[in-house]
Amino acid sequence: MTDTTSELRAAADLVLSRLVGAEPGAARLREDQWRAVEALVAQARRTLVVQRTGWGKSAVYFVATALLRERGAGPTVIVSPLLALMRNQVEAAARAGIRARTINSSNIEEWSTVEDEVAAGEVDVLLVSPERLNNPDFRDQVLPRLAATTGLLVVDEAHCISDWGHDFRPDYRRLRTMLADLRPGVPVLATTATANARVTADVAEQLGTGAADSGHEARRAAEQQGQEGQEGKQEKQQDGRQEEGPAGTLVLRGPLERESLSLGVLRLPDAAHRLAWLADHLGTLPGSGIIYTLTVSAADEITAFLRQRGYPVAAYSGRTENAERQEAEADLLANRVKALVATSALGMGFDKPDLGFVVHVGSPSSPIAYYQQVGRAGRGVDHAEVLLLPGREDEAIWRYFASLAFPPEEQVRRTLAVLEEADRPLSLPALESRVDLRRSRLEIMLKVLDVDGAVRRVRGGWTATGRPWAYDTERYAWVARQRAAEQQAMRDYATTTGCRMEFLRRQLDDEQAAPCGRCDNCAGARFPVEVSARSLDLARQALGRPGVELEPRKMWPTGLDAVGVALKGRIAAGDQAAVGRALGRLSDIGWGNRLRPLFTDGAADRPVPKDAVDAVVQVLSDWARGPGGWASGESGAPARPAGVVTVASRRHDVLVGSLGSAIAEVGRLPLLGRVEYAGGADPGAIARSNSAQRVRALHAAFVLPPELVEAVKAAGGPVLLVDDYADTGWTLAVTARLLRQAGAPAVFPLVLAVQG
CATH class of the missing domain: 3.40.50.300 (P-loop containing nucleotide triphosphate hydrolases)
Structure with missing residues (x-):
């Protein structure tokens, strides 16, 4: 070393000592x-x-x-x-x-x-x-x-x-x-x-x-x-x-070996077994840690269940308010909670050196993302447990997130054309009414186009620059293939008989990867897959508890006038649906797993399963007797539904019809009829896109047959509106408005499933 280099190194080590709270010069940078x-x-x-x-x-x-x-x-x-x-x-x-x-x-x-x-x-x-x-x-x-x-x-x-x-x-x-x-x-x-x-x-x-x-x-x-x-x-x-x-x-x-981590995979039969396993074994995991989930709803479900079982845990997701996030982080850092049950919102940058474990309830779609998340554990301790509990719902969730990739060229070109034709900057809500993309996907696309120089974000929204732009088909196809390869790698990780740490390191092109000697494949499984009968029963009860509230739409999307739809502002109180119910969320690890096969692409349209009918009956019963329900006895509670109305469905007509008939029979209610597609309406063209485009497509797509109008008037009471599932919520809002205008004093939406 030269004197200058020696002096610089000494100064660097002095700063490091201050950074780590050591005596001056006591700490030294690694080479x-x-x-x-x-x-x-x-x-x-x-x-x-x-x-x-x-x-x-x-x-x-x-x-x-x-x-x-x-x-x-x-x-x-x-x-x-x-x-x-x-x-x-x-x-x-x-x-x-x-x-x-x-x-x-x-x-x-x-x-x-x-x-x-x-x-x-x-x-x-x-x-x-x-x-x-x-x-x-x-x-x-x-x-x-x-x-x-x-x-x-x-x-x-x-x-x-x-x-x-x-x-x-x-x-x-x-x-x-x-x-x-x-x-x-x-x-x-x-x-x-x-x-x-x-x-x-x-x-x-x-x-x-x-x-x-x-x-x-x-x-x-x-x-x-x-x-x-x-x-x-x-x-x-x-x-x-x-x-x-x-x-x-x-x-x-550098090499990516983490000598403190012991990796393992537990393949359990279903979601109830995974929750039961956590209830039985969370207390045996070292210190405090993180339980990762793939969705917000799963984080909420697991948090509620573990709290009922006496564990101090907290949920952490993109929906968690900033103040609550800071409190949750502080509680984990101070070991006041056993675990944060978190989505990927708790990821890069969170630093707790003594984090004792990371458990994934559901498999991330990328081994690189998985390595990053498990790397939260074991930084300042000799031993940390890392466990993956894959589930049946994982691949459906992977497909959903993959659907948010960069849009096809025609949608990008349409957006550029709209911006070029506009005489002023267009905000995201204004663009939504003119292009067929949801806001989150539209915003990401605009940011990419901005970096590519095709658009520019200015005060008031977005403008086109007029610069030439080429759709990089090769790049986007390559990225899609990469995502598919990463998903296969995660399947392989869960089933490999080789060293799991070596597998992850090779996925990151670590040339020094070698067997770790600590994972379940190298050293033998450290945790049993068996769960107690009591925990399993309680988990099944928790996951089998049906019912999700459906908040009605109360405001029309902005910008509808630009596409010829004369609707704006607040939906009139006399046109609104009431708070509704769904049997479950498709992203749930409970009812979501049972309902998802009904809605996958290519699934046969068939009558609603008996267990779903029984659960819907329980939802109706809880709804009626809950706070403000029509059987609650409270002042101002709504009247009992006077009849059932179903909604025509392009893909699930048998499913919706059988659900409506079953509810009418069990509830001893008349089946009043079905909301039909208007003549000339193309159900296949009604895309599940952003709110403005959805309302534009739906507002004139449905009609009430004359006999249904007469039946609603004759019933003289609230209507139970039955459909297959709610995504944007606009089908229910539009059809409820028709029923309210036909004389229904209230419309209670009921669906099997809700997205999200």
């Missing part, structure tokens, strides 16, 4: 961490670090920040994907004497103050959520100033940049613009724990070139590097390897 710090501070390089969870990536950028700031560099900008990570990072920075602030959706009231502090040089680290990068004001006013003054740019969870990664986020692509605008000589650090060789090459390409070419040549180069294991210029190092990536990016890639 691989030091290589990254040296590349950033001494060489001003663009560096990609691919290292396992818990390796200490945040120590690299905090140490580099402190050293660069001492040398007069501007503030570090960290682009970070999740609020949990931001909160942890601010606290960690403070320990090292580094002043860190954040700009994200949870502190809107502080944005102006934070921006002023950055401009005044009072902030060492600014953490920014990727979504802010495409906010018009931030992009046009704040981002250029940041690019001009930044001393170090950090891209955390960098696999999100690549649409070949498991968690691609279009907002991250805006970083390419910031990279291109950085002053010469500004170092860039990208970090991730979950990138295989292909994703690594793609991210390195974008880091190295700034506004990287997103066309076929760059993609093919990245794909080839992934297939060949990134052969080429490599230097074997002590605990990883150092590579020259595309355009001079330094790639530091």
